[in-house]
Amino acid sequence: MSSIVGMSWDKLMVRMACYGQRRHKTSLPKYRPLQCAAKLSVAGGTDAMQDTCKRRYFFNPAFEIYGGVGGLYDYGPVMTAININALNLWRSHFVLEESMLEIATTCLTPEDVFISSGHVQRFNDVMTKDIETGECFRLDTYLAQYCARRLNDPHEEMDAETRSALRDVEQRVAIMGEEEMAATVTRFGIRSPKGNALQPPFRFNLMFQTQIGPEGQQKGYLRPELAQGIFMNFKKMYDFNGGRMPFAGAAVGSAFRNEIAPRGGLVRLREFQLAEIEHFMNPNDKDHPKFGDVRDLEVPLWPREQQEATEDPILLTLGEAVDIGMVDNPTLAYFMGRVYLYLKALGAVHVRFRQHRSNEMAHYATDCWDAELLCSGGWLECVGIADRSCYDLEVHSARTGKDMTAFETYAEPQEERTVERKCNKAAIGKAFKGDAQRVLHHLQHELSAAECQTMQQVLDTGMAVQATVDGGLEVDITPEMVRFEQVTKKVTGRAFTPSVIEPSFGIGRILWCVLEQVYYIRESSLAALGDKSQPSKDKRAVFALPAAIAAYKVMVCPLMVKDNIMPHVRQIAAAFARHGIAYKVDDTGVPIGKRYARTDELGVPFCVTVDPTTDEDGTVTIRERDSCEQVRVPKAEVVPCIQTLCAEARQWQDLKAQYPLHEAAAVQAVGIQR
Amino acid sequence: MSSIVGMSWDKLMVRMACYGQRRHKTSLPKYRPLQCAAKLSVAGGTDAMQDTCKRRYFFNPAFEIYGGVGGLYDYGPVMTAININALNLWRSHFVLEESMLEIATTCLTPEDVFISSGHVQRFNDVMTKDIETGECFRLDTYLAQYCARRLNDPHEEMDAETRSALRDVEQRVAIMGEEEMAATVTRFGIRSPKGNALQPPFRFNLMFQTQIGPEGQQKGYLRPELAQGIFMNFKKMYDFNGGRMPFAGAAVGSAFRNEIAPRGGLVRLREFQLAEIEHFMNPNDKDHPKFGDVRDLEVPLWPREQQEATEDPILLTLGEAVDIGMVDNPTLAYFMGRVYLYLKALGAVHVRFRQHRSNEMAHYATDCWDAELLCSGGWLECVGIADRSCYDLEVHSARTGKDMTAFETYAEPQEERTVERKCNKAAIGKAFKGDAQRVLHHLQHELSAAECQTMQQVLDTGMAVQATVDGGLEVDITPEMVRFEQVTKKVTGRAFTPSVIEPSFGIGRILWCVLEQVYYIRESSLAALGDKSQPSKDKRAVFALPAAIAAYKVMVCPLMVKDNIMPHVRQIAAAFARHGIAYKVDDTGVPIGKRYARTDELGVPFCVTVDPTTDEDGTVTIRERDSCEQVRVPKAEVVPCIQTLCAEARQWQDLKAQYPLHEAAAVQAVGIQR
Incomplete structure (x- = not known):
């Protein structure tokens, strides 16, 4: 088994068995491991590329003459045109090609929507403050830096236990809660960069808040993603599409996150452009008619098992990845393939797909892969491709009481057994007077199909049945009052809440990585003429x-x-x-x-x-x-x-x-x- | 002079004289008056068109499943595509055609910028509240409706004085301050729709406010227009353009206004899309090299004099309008022509240009014309084309201390007389010790050129001159301390703050009007076959x-x-x-x-x-x-x-x-x- 590099035979058999259960495939494809650089070595250094961008006005800090605002950048004419071209390509590659329904929704969003989606409760970072200066830090980043600094310090002597504890913090900090972070701060006596104590950690919501309308009573947020705006329109789009499934909604626009620590360049901004697709489909049918178009496309994948075993990413075709169940379903894999082709068309050279580990995924997500691009800061998540199941439509439906389902017509009508409840209102009214309505409701809605059947058996003997109506009222039901009949109906279909595959593109991040990847420095004039001794x-x-x-x-x-x-x-x-x-x-x-x-x-x-x-x-x-x-x-x-x-x-x-x-x-x- | 309809000969002569002063033209073009409908009569009624839009999901209230939010609309697939196409046409018609520099700036804006621009102080509406229910109204709209209702009520008998007073309010309400509005409410005893008293009027700023960063100390606003973002980038664009003038910056994006009374349809929204151009030019040269392209274009104009005389708009060529000084300068007229052609290319049928009256314009504006489109609600301002002079760049420069000028190289170097001030620091230091710096500063910076010349005349006689230095210190200046020489220098150019022509497009409003204007109802099948008796x-x-x-x-x-x-x-x-x-x-x-x-x-x-x-x-x-x-x-x-x-x-x-x-x-x- 020499072709299977970097993975023990035992592990492979376990995985094969596991995948086998899901897809009933037994032949395992050859794993083709792929060495990935940890960081992009940009020609002339990162600064050279950034200098060129700055000098040629690709982008610059917004409001620079006022001293700038962290996390806000303006695009100059070159970058604006590149951005427009990338979006036009996105529209022809995705929207036109798949006949998606592109819609345009608003940035301003009322609070209710983000309560349903969970953003008000959960879209936050753990923060701490220097107790003296009031300076704020994102605590996960701060702890990670602290660990890295100590672990890489050649002068520090530390015992094996401390080293192991620091390593543990470094690895797990991304998924720690605030209590555990607080305990870590205490355990290591971590202080602010100025040497002051730190305030207890607290959660900071990353959404920008505002008030809509003059009364000041309607709290609103700037959207941190486009998805909710698309979900709001599900039913409209479904009707526009003539009630056909599957279909995709798409949107392009600005999103806003009040980042605690915005990074330089275009990597982590407070205002940025997203392009999102929500592909709605029947949860019982996640095949895709065009999967064949990308089935043989070989892409670099870094599945969660490889990550956990600290092994290299591998090369597989998307067909192989679906066959062994590594990628959950063909529609998810189809979009991974289309995303890969799009990134390549933009000029990206180094692309890979990293699968979310179980503890990274939202509880409702079925599977999630990030398309990562290599940049000077390492591999950067640029496109998230997630199977979000039916979660979003369900929560909005639950909160608003609005129907968010699609209708599936069966290939052939199916038979469904049901009970018809024929009540004699006159007899019931005469017997129970003011309580008649309660009795009627009980017979028509509260009794289960099985209870109806049992009751009818007694009534068929001519006897009355004693029943306890909602609220504790005991009544006698006589044969003349009601008749339950077992009937068989032909049912032509069923309503269901669609499942969603969401490819979400951070356009600015993608372009940043592409710029770094395609940048090079031409041999100087002298060197090209052969005089390489000259600098x-x-x-x-x-x-x-x-x-x-x-x-x-x-x-x-x-x-x-x-x-x-x-x-x-x-x-x-x-x-x-x-x-x-x-x-x-x-x-x-x-x-x-x-x-x-x-x-x-x-x-x-x-x-x-x-x-x-x-x-x-x-x-x-x-x-x-x-x-x-x-x-x-x-x-x-x-x-x-x-x-x-x-x-x-x-x-x-x-x-x-x-x-x-x-x-x-x-x-x-x-x-x-x- | 039968061709001059709707205007008295006297008035014409006055205007001719007035325009003549500005442009030295004496031949007056023929005025071709144009009857304009007050409102568009939409086929089948406005509702029919809106029903079609709603049924075919052109747009719908945002967050409808949550009950909607006033002033926020989503675009469905058809309108999204129309919007993208209109913007692509805008880019090829304006940006590509004129080699404009399109940039992309942020919605989030720090407070300082809008303090400079005047938006924090002045971008507000006068509001009032029902004292019982707390319901809010825009007072100008409310007063206008009140007047219209009483004036049009056939059952109300009113004396001539009241009628005239109501008419006066109706006409002037758009330019009333809050005191005058308060007086109007009191005079007529105006109450809320529920019959309750109204709170005293107060000003409400229309910008959405938020906090940038986790410290909560940086106040920010969502931009209500794109202009400021372009002005921020003036110097960068100027450099990118190789220091050449004139040139234009352009931007497309969302803008936000917390309207008190958002209107139905797409006419007055809280979030909407703008496309703006800022054309920077030398204030001494407002000609445009391509004005010839639109000189003979005949457009409907409604100059302020016609409005004040309640006369009809007129048809003139843009060349005529510039020649008689009706439109301030050729660059302004050039953009009016280009805007007209753009609107026609979008399918607009009824377009006119209304000049701002003097009391409507900002104090710094030189001239301003709105391109109005006819819709069911009347003539609607869709594109504002303003000569904003040097105001914006000057206020930002004053507040930040940053240079916002361009440099003009003279065709030929010009001679400039100036004074060279040669100070003998040793002699001054010796004579004045600790006060030496103050004396030096006085000689080098405080004395005017004329004072230097007078002083030198005395010094030339060998005598000392008594001078009063800043702060009241009296000193004797001797000939050995300083020598002022009159010199003539060749100067190759000068720095100046550019003047700005701003065409600003409300894309949603334009599309709304175009939809109304191009909508029609086809003869029914029966009628078309000749059986017109059938409904x-x-x-x-x-x-x-x-x-x-x-x-x-x-x-x-x-x-x-x-x-x-x-x-x-x-x-x-x-x-x-x-x-x-x-x-x-x-x-x-x-x-x-x-x-x-x-x-x-x-x-x-x-x-x-x-x-x-x-x-x-x-x-x-x-x-x-x-x-x-x-x-x-x-x-x-x-x-x-x-x-x-x-x-x-x-x-x-x-x-x-x-x-x-x-x-x-x-x-x-x-x-x-x-």
């Missing part, structure tokens, strides 16, 4: 973004600002505008090599350059970002060339085969030409 | 939305669900998905005529129907929504046909000329075929 002064950053999400698809550059060149530039720019291709013109007096470098920094995949030759023979050059190669193309063919390249209907290789290579390109590529 | 039972609603914003461009219908039909349907649907054309399939068993009617209700411009003929000769029918005509088209040509029709590259007439008319269409069109 490369001229670090040129490139974002290798796919054309689909790049802010601008093409930069239009006049080689120089001259009268025989600028009319061509304006003409080409107008043609791009007319065809809806996002372009930018760089007609600054900066040398062309530098302008190419600045274009690369924005992730623009192509440059079109107008030079004196354009005026002579009507050709321009097209430059490809990553190879720095250029071809000469007739002006009239520029728009279709860029269009097909961006749509990936044509590759750069095809263009090179069709058009002559531009000679100066090799030199310009490394930025020598000034 | 039309079968009212068929149509939204004549342009393809550009319709939620679905095409509905794909199998004539019947059969094995020789469904494969074609799936194939055509897949082709639409592949080409990114939003489509929907209606394969319910409902008769085709009914399905067409349902499609019309959603505003879908085209239907493709697969029938048994498709399987025989490979053709399908394409149906056009408004004419109900159908042509037969080969299946392979369906996608390009729909594509070019939607892009308006081809008209329906062209298709009719090219392809045979479908015979059954005339009957199906009116829904007879069952």
Whole structure:
């Protein structure tokens, strides 16, 4: 069994048996373990990438001129366009492809909704304060840092017991309650960074609260997720969909969490954009008609058993993962596959799926996988894909009394035995007068089917039956008062509360990770010319973004600002505008090599350059970002060339085969030409 | 002068003189008055249109299962798609066309920003409460309703003085302060709808307030507009734009106003979507290079003088309006023209521009025009286009001390006379010891250029000059201590605070009005067949939305669900998905005529129907929504046909000329075929 690496045979047999029970499969796929780096090593260091972003105004702290507000960022023009493109891709990849019902719901939400969903009671972090300064900390993070610091301190000598206790805290802090955290603080005598005592831990709700309306009586919150807004609309969507199941609702919008410790970059913000899908289905049928499309897709999975055994993630096809019951059902796996393809289309390189461990999942969740992307801070949860069962619709239905069910029509009508209760109201009224209603209610609603049957057997003998009506009233029921008949009815279907699969996308986080993953630094001009002894002064950053999400698809550059060149530039720019291709013109007096470098920094995949030759023979050059190669193309063919390249209907290789290579390109590529 | 209707010759001469001063034009354009309806008469009544919207789930009250929250609405799938399409059109019409810098800023805003902008002090409504029930009213609305009710009551007899007083209140209530409103309540003895006394009026701030961060010390608001977020980023955008002026920032997003009296429909909501542009320019140069593109566009204008004279709006070209100084400057007029074209592209039929009267405008605004759309409630402000001067950037700069200027390079360097102040620190230090710094400061910064010149004249004689330093210290300045030299410097430019033109779009309001304006009810089937005596039972609603914003461009219908039909349907649907054309399939068993009617209700411009003929000769029918005509088209040509029709590259007439008319269409069109 050499192919099964990193897992003992015994464990495998146990798991196989366990999975076997669920799916009745016995053949076990080969486990293909996958080494994952713990952190992304960003070219030139994380700071280099962040510097490029800051310098080129991808994003910056909001309200910076007022000193900024933690956890709030603005997007500049490049990031705004990337964000819009990522959402458009999301819409075509998910909404259009699956005929989902995209709706738009509000950020402001009345308190009642979040009481039902459990957010008012449970959406909180454990916090503590420095008793002197009042500074606040998220206690789980603070404890984790404390443990890591002591465990990694080479100067600290500690006994085995303390070391083991610290390790235990580090591993379990994410699931500790506030009492246990308080005990930990006491046990280790933990103090604030300033050396002061800490206040007893308390829970802080992460939702922003406000008042709706002038009376100030309606408490409201800003939504911390989009899901509840979609659940509110379940019945409307179900009707709009003609009562057909399954179907999915989708929404895109802002969400808000009053984070105690917002992180730098776009990783943990107080206001951020989510895109969420709620796929409603029959809990008895979690197959998906299109699962076949992704069945053979091989993806990196980190199931909970591997995590618990501190073993590496593995490569499996989604079909294998479903067959052995590792992923709970085909619909969940289908969405994992679609999410994987979406992330790849955005340009993500390092993606894996981590299964939630049992103690991480909400009690109602059946199975949950996070799509994680590698970034400089480690593996980051970017998309959560959860089977939330029927929980949400049920709690809202319970609290509002509103019907939140769908109706399933049986393939064939089914027979159902039931009791018909024929009461003689006149006889009952005459016998019981003012108590008649209570007696009637008892006969019609309180008696079980079995009790009816028993009573009828007695009545059939002609005798009366003594019955105790609700409230303790004892009455005699005579045969003339009631007749219970056993009947068989044809039933065509049943109402059920749908089960929900929820893929939830943190768009900002995804884009942050993609930016880190596609960032690289081009060999400097000198190094590229062979003189590697020279230090490369001229670090040129490139974002290798796919054309689909790049802010601008093409930069239009006049080689120089001259009268025989600028009319061509304006003409080409107008043609791009007319065809809806996002372009930018760089007609600054900066040398062309530098302008190419600045274009690369924005992730623009192509440059079109107008030079004196354009005026002579009507050709321009097209430059490809990553190879720095250029071809000469007739002006009239520029728009279709860029269009097909961006749509990936044509590759750069095809263009090179069709058009002559531009000679100066090799030199310009490394930025020598000034 | 018969062409000048509705305005006296005297008034015209006065205005001409007044405008002449501003623009030095003497020829007056012909005034072309325009009768505007006061309210839109919606086909079948407003309720019919709202019923259709509700029935087809265009939008519905948010949190309806919890009883709803006033002023919060959710968009269903159709409206969500229309909204996205309207924003995409906005982006290509404005952002792409003008190379604007679109950015994305946060809803959460710290208090300081809105103190600077004046929102904390001034963004409020006057309110009152029923003293018994605590029910709240917006007092201006309540007073207006009170006046209208009494003035229109045929049973009430009132003297001329009271009538005139009520009329006066009705007209001026929008600009009354709370004292005057209180006096009005007292004068007329106005009580609550329940007949109780009213509390004294008070101001209620319309911004939603919250706390940012766990310490609860940072007060924050949800933005009531996007403008401030754009102003925060001015300097970043200016740098990103390479320091070039003019340029525009743009943003799209949610805004929030805690309205006291939210209205039904989408007219006045508590959470709504805005799209805003801030065009930054040199206050000395408000020309626009592309003004020529809209100069000859004739638009309905309602200038303030016409309003004050209770005269009709007029038709003028934007060129005429600028030439006579009616619209303040070409950039403002350019944006009015672009806004007009955008609204027309969305399908708006009734549009006019109303100029703000002097008492409506903010003190800093130079000129302001609202694009109004006609709806069942009257003319509704949907886009505000204001020249806000330099106000916003100046207040933020004043409060933060941050530079918010742009730099203007003069065409030619200009000479500027200035004084160079050469101080001998050693001599000053020796003479004044501890006071030396104060003396130095006086010489270098406190003396004006003229004072320096006078002082130098005395010093040139060799005498000392007595000077009074800040704080009252008297000192003698000797010739050896200082020398003031008059120098002439070449100055290449100057820093200035840009002026701002702000077009601000209420997207929800625009769409609401467009829906009302394009809604119509088709002649019933019977009436269309000539039997007009029959009442039309079968009212068929149509939204004549342009393809550009319709939620679905095409509905794909199998004539019947059969094995020789469904494969074609799936194939055509897949082709639409592949080409990114939003489509929907209606394969319910409902008769085709009914399905067409349902499609019309959603505003879908085209239907493709697969029938048994498709399987025989490979053709399908394409149906056009408004004419109900159908042509037969080969299946392979369906996608390009729909594509070019939607892009308006081809008209329906062209298709009719090219392809045979479908015979059954005339009957199906009116829904007879069952």
